[in-house]
Amino acid sequence: MGRAEERKARQRGGRRAAPKRRRSSGAAAGTGGKGRIRRLFTWKKILGSFFGLCLLGMGAFIVLYMVIDIPEGNPEAELQSNVYKYSDGSIMTRTGDRNREIVDLAKVPKEVQRTFVAAENKTFYKDAGVDLKGTARGVLNTLSGKGAQGGSTITQQYVKNYYLSQEQTVSRKLKELVISLKLDREKSKDYILAGYINTSYYGRGAYGVQAAAQAYYRVDAEDLTVEQGAYLAALLQAPNQYDWAIASDTGKKLVQQRWNYVLDNMVEQKWLDQGERRGMTFPEPEQPKTAAGMGGQIGYLVDEANHSLKQRLVAQGVAEDMEQAKALVDLGGYTITLNVDKKKQEALEKAVKAKLTSKLDPDKRAVDADVQAGAASVDPKTGAVLAMYGGVDYVKHFTNNATRDDYQPASTFKPLILAAAVDQDAETQDGVPITAGTMYDGTSERPVMDGDREVGFAPPNEDDVDYGDITVQEAMNKSVNSVFAQMGIDVGMSEVIETAGELGMDTEGVDAVPAQTLGSMGASPLEMAGVYATLDNHGKKVTPQIVKSVEHKDRTIEFPDPIGEQVIGREAADTVTSVLTGVVDDGTARTSVRDNPLRDGQQVAGKTGTSDNNKSAWFTGFTPDLVTSVGLFGEDPKTHAQVPMYKAGGVDYRVNGGGFPAEIWAAYTFGVMDEVTEFDLETKQGAAVKPSKSPTAPEPPTQSPTREETTEAPPTSKDPTTEAPPSNDPTTEEPSESPSQSPSNSPSTEPPPTGGESTEPENPLFPNGDREER
Incomplete structure (x- = not known):
């Protein structure tokens, strides 16, 4: 091969080798691409981008911080119950949609406060209100769908409970963070801790530490021990799982571990001495207690307490009217302690059941369904309402029979006439001072005289009995209508009504007419208990008060002193008290009260x-330390109209004040008596008026219609021993089941009755009581 050919061959070979050079050129190009990436993502740029994002985040957070304000609190988190307590502090009941009672932190022992800090947030007193690490973890878990995670501070948990909601979203978490930071700057740690323990849920339907203390240990928050506080703090992690009463074995083990964790943290923080810690044992909580409702007597007591509270809210200017006061009470947050004595309340309920309701049988006697009982018991020295009976059951009979004033008090009004007479130094028509020994004409249907003028009122005595000349004491014992009708005119009816008002009766709109001497206006057992308490208190006004105290975190409620000024002279009040001992010892209440074996002297x-047509029957009586008024009322359960109570409870004929009411009174009063006491009386007659004997007739049993006072009309004849009454008159008809206990139609076999009251005469033309009532 020549040189020319070799050169061509090399050239051809060079061209064939060109692809290799291109591959080398491609590799070089690749190396240049990596360089460009390195140049694009340098550490400086990465750090710059990171700091830029941080700045952006910080800017966004600053914007959020400026935009998000601390919102109004969640109304649901402020819902509270009203708590009602007996006078000894024990819980009567709670009302409201939420079992919560917000308490000031100062009422929670410091050591108990720290149990919550030890359980949830040891750095609470030092941190800024947030846990950034925990919050970040919560946000990431929320974004990844892992659900809620712990790690929030007490401040954050309070914000979630009170200001926000329980939803798990990023926006809610960010709001929680911002609000917590702001709240920590604006509020004290004590404020935040108080909000936290008052809004948290502890299980058993209890919201807040006070409700929890009662639910688990039957004590108030201020009486919690450290051990108990540690258990409540442990509960917050899992209220239902850790409730000792329903926890599984695993749950019990876990809550004990949590309890130990709380106490050990307290030792670590030097809030608890190590030696004291070693001596602590796990405080097993009480079994859950069914929440008391409004049934039985509780509803009546709560209603009356609320009524009294609302009146005070208006009186103090907190509310403009009763409607606004009701709205404030319904908001809750009140702890209302009643004057009601738990033992006396139970005793009164038992007395009514034993002496009345157990004897009522509507299936056997339709009239038994018409009988309603009401009673109120008052301390005459303090005015405290110690017990009240409102009816058979609040959820069955809503009207409170202890406070209703639509029935006549009948002859329980007569002592007020005597009180006015003695206090006013009144005289008879003949100018004789009226005292217990003053003689009056007790003739039935004797026209009432104002000087030489008849006033047009001539009330009959029971069974039209004529007593002739009779002392005021005897007239009170036998409740002789004609005597007190005349006495009312002698004193002056205006003065009588005025005295009744001063003693405590509601006399607004009451006409000062002679018929009022027979108690024809309306009154309630609570009202009459107050009147007689004033007599018992030697004439110093007693206004029955059911509320002992009221506590509320936002306002102070003050109640006036139930004991007022002297409204009648002591001698007048004591004289009436003295005379009323004769009613018990020698009058219409002797069988039920005087001879009661529990009396003990x-x-x-x-x-x-x-009252009129046997629609109500009363006994209001007192000892030096206790006044109780008991009333029975005839009420149609369907129409609520006033109806007679004849033969109710199996009595021979008429339901008298000396029967069921006096029996209830005696069973209750003598049953709760701590000691035997005597009246301290200042009268011109000594310690008390001696019992007298009727000159006209023997003393009969209490429940006999001819032996007790009544408002029913007597026979038309003025001489019951010589003329039989009409057989169709319900006041004189002889009942077939017990002739010996009923009015006799035979003058030869029945001695003259001893008489009694008649608050309103019945028209002989309508012997069944079908007439207009005066």
């Missing part, structure tokens, strides 16, 4: 009453 004063 106790001095007692009181008065019976039976």
Whole structure:
């Protein structure tokens, strides 16, 4: 091969080798691409981008911080119950949609406060209100769908409970963070801790530490021990799982571990001494207790307490009217302690059941379904309402029979006439001072005289009995209508009504007419208990008060002193008390009260009453330390109209004040008596008026219609021993089941009755009581 050919061959070979050079050129190009990436993502640029993002995030956070304000609190988190307590502090019931009672942190022992800090956030007193690491973890978990995670501070948990919601979203988490930071700057740690323990849920339907303390340990938050506080703090992690009453074995083990964790943290923080810690044992909580409702007597007590509270809210200017006051009470947050004595309340309920309701059988006697009982018991020295009976059951009979004032008090009004007479130094028509020994004409249907003028009122005595000349004491014992009708005119009806008002009766709109001497206006057992308490308190006004105290975190509620000024002279009040001892010892209440085996020598004063057509029957009586008024009312359960109670409970005929009411009174009063006491009376007659004997008739059993006072019309004849009454008159008809206990139609076999009251005469033309009532 020549040189020329060799050269061509090399040239051809060079061209064939060209692809190799291209591959080399491609590799070089690749190396240049990596360089460009390195040049694009340098460490400086990465760090710059990171710091840029941080700055952007910080800017965004600053914007959020400026935009997001601390919102109004969640109304749901402020819902509270009203708590009602007996006078000894024990819980009566709670009302409201949420079992929560917000308490000031100062009422929670410091050591108990720290149990919550030890359980949830040891750095609480030092941190800025947030846990950035925990919050970031929560946000990431939320984004990744892993759900809620722990790690929030007490401040954040409070913000979530009170200001936000329980939803798990990034926006909610960011709001929680911002609000927590702001709240920590604006509020004290104590404020935040108080909000946290008052809004948290502890299980058993209890919201807040006070409700939890009651639910688990039956104590108030201020009485919690460190051990108990540590258990409540442990509960917050898993309330239902850790409730000792329903926890599984695993749950019990876990809560004990959590309890130990709380106490060990307290030792670590030097909030608890190590030696004290070693001596602590796990405080097993009480079994869950069914929440008391409004059934039985509780509803009546709660309603009356609320009524009293609303009146005070208006009186203090907190509310403009009762409607606004009701709205404030319904908001909750009140702890209302009643004056009601738990033992006396139970005793009164038992007395009504034993002496009345257990004897009522509507299936056997339709009239038994019409009988309603009401009672109120008052301390005459303090005015405290110690017990109240409102009806068979609040959820069955809503009207409170202890406070209703639509029935006549009948002859229980007569002592007020005597009180006015003695206090006013009144005289008879003949100018004789009226005292217990003053003689009056006890003739039935005697026209009442105002000087030489008849006033147009001539009330009959029970069964139209004529007593002739009779002392005021005897007239009170036998409840002689004609005597007290005349006494009312002698004193002056305006003065009588005025005295009744001063003693405590609601006399607004009451006409000062002679018929009022027979107790024809309306009154309630609570009202009459207050009147007689004023007499028992030697004439110093007693206004029954059911509320002992009220506590609320936002306002102070003050109640006036139940004991007021002297409204009648002591001698007048004591004279009436003295005379009323005769009603018990020698009058219409002797069988039920005087001869009661539980009396044990106790001095007692009181008065019976039976109203028009036997629609109500009363006994209001007192000892030096206790005044109780018991009323029975005839009420149609469907129409709620007032109806007679004849033969109710199996009595021979009429339900009298000396029967069921006096029996209830005696069973209750003598049952709760701590000691035998005597009245301290200042009268011109000594310690008490001596019992008298009727000159006209023997003393009969209490429940006989001819032996007790009544408002029913007597026979048309003024001489019951010579003329039989009409057989169709319900007041004189002889019941077939017990002739010896009922009015006799035979003057030769029945002695003259001892008489009694008649608060309103019945028209002989309508013997069944079908007439207009005056």
